[in-house]
Amino acid sequence: MAIHDSTEVVLNYNYQCTEGPSEAVIRGIAVVWNVPPSKLVPLYNAIDPEALNALFNHKNDDGKSNITAEFSYMDIHVVVSNTQITLNFQYDINQEIVTAASSTKD
Numbered sequence: 001m002a003i004h005d006s007t008e009v010v011l012n013y014n015y016q017c018t019e020g021p022s023e024a025v026i027r028g029i030a031v032v033w034n035v036p037p038s039k040l041v042p043l044y045n046a047i048d049p050e051a052l053n054a055l056f057n058h059k060n061d062d063g064k065s066n067i068t069a070e071f072s073y074m075d076i077h078v079v080v081s082n083t084q085i086t087l088n089f090q091y092d093i094n095q096e097i098v099t100a101a102s103s104t105k106d
Contacts, residue, residue: 011087021056021069021080022049028085029074046073056082 011032015024022043030037043049052069069080079086 007091009087009089009091012084014084017083020049020053021085022047022052024085025052025073025078025080028087029076029078032076032087032089033074041074043073046078047071052080056080 011028013024013028015021026037026040026043030040033040047069055067055069065082067082071078075089077088079088
């Protein structure tokens with residue numbers, strides 16, 4: 001049985017209204033996994049990218065809504081808000097990402 005030194009990592013970053021949230025999620029996940037976006041599992045395996053983009057379409061509101069979308073993608077818990085992406089995951093310093101971290105604490 002191996003003992004792992006893992007830690008919860010939370011990565012927050014903003015995205016521009018010229019970039020849809022689905023593209024921003026893919027870009028962030030690619031950075032975390034250190035691979036080109038083209039090497040990722042398609043986002044539609046986790047969530048409908050067009051629906052995600054439509055939910056945060058700034059043309060339809062004043063850009064200040066409090067809507068969030070949460071889902072897991074490639075072992076990372078993703079939270080999308082109007083202008084920000086949050087990636088939450090467990091990272092084993094000796095290995096790699098261990099698992100998506102829950103957004104709620106017990």
